[in-house]
Structures are given as C-alpha cells and as structure tokens.
Amino acid sequence: MRVVVPFDPRDPNSRLSPVLDADQRREFAAAMLADVLSAVRTAGGAPEILSTAPLDVDELAGVDSEIPVTVDDRPLSAAVNDGLADELPTAVVMADLALATSDAVERLFPAEDDVVIAPGQTGGTNALVVRSSGFSVDYHGASYRDHVAAAEAVGASVATVDSFRLAVDVDDPEDLVDVLVHGEGAAAEWLREAGFEVVVRDGDPVVEPND
C-alpha cells in the first residue's frame, strides 16, 4: 500500500514552544517522522513524504534517504487530494503520530472498505486509507465527522480503526507525557536524551526538563 506522510519542516509543532525551542522542535519533528515512516514500512506500506517545503532527507536523523519526497506548498488538504488523484488505494498517515507502531498501522490496511479512518483526538483524522476515487479530504475543523459524511455522500463504505496509538497526534505539551509513557521509538528516545521526564504536578503528569 502506498502511504503518503504529510510533513511541514518550516516551523513544526509550534504549540510545543513553551517546552522546546525552534531547533529542538525541528529535531523532535524529524524523530516523530522517522518513527511513523518506520512503522509504516514494517507494517508493509510503501511510505512517501509529502513536504510543504524542500527537504534534504539526508539531514533528517533516522529517515531513510531513499524515501521519495514530493514538495507541495499548498494547504494540506489540496496537496493530499492531488496525491489521492495519482493512485489508489493510498493511505495518508500524519507525521506527528509519535505512538504509532507497526501493529497499529497494520490495523489500517486489511479492511476492504472504500474509506478507513483512524480518528485523532478532538475530532481529527490521523490516518486514513482511500480506495474510492470519488472521495476527497478536508482536514479543517472536526474532520472525522466531515470525512464520514464525504464518504457517505459518494456512496463509499466507511470503517473506523479504534486505536489509541493512532489517535495521539503530538500538538500540545501534555501530549509529550504519552510519548514518554508509551513511545517505543526515536521520538521518545529524543525526549529522554534531551533530558525530559514525566513528573507529577498537582496530581497531573507533565513533562519537564530533569535539571
């Protein structure tokens, strides 16, 4: 299965700026991308990077330099829909799924439905498989609901993959807790090596530098 992984190298994970500076966010985003690409490949997928800006893959630690890169600076949905027009079936898996494992990604592939969706936290769509040419994506807002409606509108069947590992996209500092607790790859390792750990503040786990 062809798997498109959208990636924005320009100012990645800006919501993490209370915890990580710009250089750290670039390194951490590359580590998450490496984890996603690795999980996709181990699950039997053929990953491609869809980048918003020119990208030197050799400079991304842990990313195989042979992985194809397409550069498209348009908004995410337009670029993905062009990718869907090229070839079907195609899967689209977000680059910031730092908990994704090959077992979790494998759950996307076997279903025969026209559209298979792994929801993200807070109404989003973190991964999907498209087998039907009439379907297009729109990631704006509560996209899970919109994608189900868009599939139904063209008579496409829909299946949902109920996965915590695919539901966690790293947006906010509190998501880093789950990266350290559940992550098994480069992103969790990067956080640990950069000196971050989970501590409990007022009863809630948070991620802080351990100095």
Add this chain to the structure above:
Amino acid sequence: MRVVVPFDPRDPNSRLSPVLDADQRREFAAAMLADVLSAVRTAGGAPEILSTAPLDVDELAGVDSEIPVTVDDRPLSAAVNDGLADELPTAVVMADLALATSDAVERLFPAEDDVVIAPGQTGGTNALVVRSSGFSVDYHGASYRDHVAAAEAVGASVATVDSFRLAVDVDDPEDLVDVLVHGEGAAAEWLREAGFEVVVRDGDPVVEPND
C-alpha cells in the same frame, strides 16, 4: 466478568465547570455512567458501582436500578484495591469513558494475561482487568507506567488494549468535542439536548452552546 465502575457523585467533572454548571455536570456524569454500564453489560460483563457517597440509583436517568452499589469514601485506589481483594478476575472501568462501546469493552475480556490495561490519555489507566492476586492499583500520576511496573514486580503478565474509545476520559472541555463526534449513547444525546454543538474557532473544534 465482574466489572467495578468507580463513580464520584459529589462534584463530578469539576474541570468542565467553564462549560457546564453543577447541576448540568451531575446530569452529564450520570449519562456517562449509564453509557459505561450499558457497554459493560452488552459486552457480557456484570457491572457494579463503587461510589464515594451514598447514591440513589433510581435518580440516575438511564441507570438500571438493580445494579449493585458499594459506598466507600476512601481515595479511589484504596477502594478499588478492596474490591480486587473480594473476587478475581475483576475488571475496573472508569465511569467517564463517554466513548466506550460494547465492542471496545469486549476487547478487554478475552486476553488471558494476569493484568490487561487500556491506557487513558496523558499517562492514565482507564480500564483494567486483574486476574492475579498480587497486583494492586495506584491511580496517582502517570498510572499506566506504574501499573505495568507493579504487575512485573509480582511476576504478572501484562497486555495492553490499544483503543481510542477507552482512552478518552472526559476531563476537560475539549474532550466534549469527541463526545459529540464519536459518542453513540446517553452522554452525547444529553449534550445535544442541552444545546451544545461543535464549532470551529481559530481552526480548532470546540464545544459551545448553540444560541
């Protein structure tokens, strides 16, 4: 399978107070409890409520009045550990899993491991099954990690259930987005009937009254 569902009727879901007043939070908490109990029963479990305060089940809309209630005003972990001492295997499923379906709950039951854990967002433990008498719970902090360590310390095998529906516990207002997008039961219906809807603000889905 005996399934203990801890419930605190005193000031439930206090973090939702920016959106729901105290009466609304009590009604909404009862609706979530009814959904969890229903999903457990349909999945083949025998639910019991473990309440921090005396509870008139007849006053909880949608909750079967025949469901056994144990009142224990101690902290959650102590009360649950007493429940585990009574009988094994026992499952413990949190009352605020508003996305839980019987399909999701069923995934907890078949594994033969001594401890089966469904993680919650931000390091937590939202559901678990205990078959080993040496294991006890401690819900403080990043409890998923602590529960895995506690099981390993007594030589108990551990399995994890990778479920988005079991990972979402309703703590904060943003969690209400997922209740409206994915919920199939009384909690989602309560929100809709109370006039709440998902709208997009600055690109992010949020739940607001529709007036």
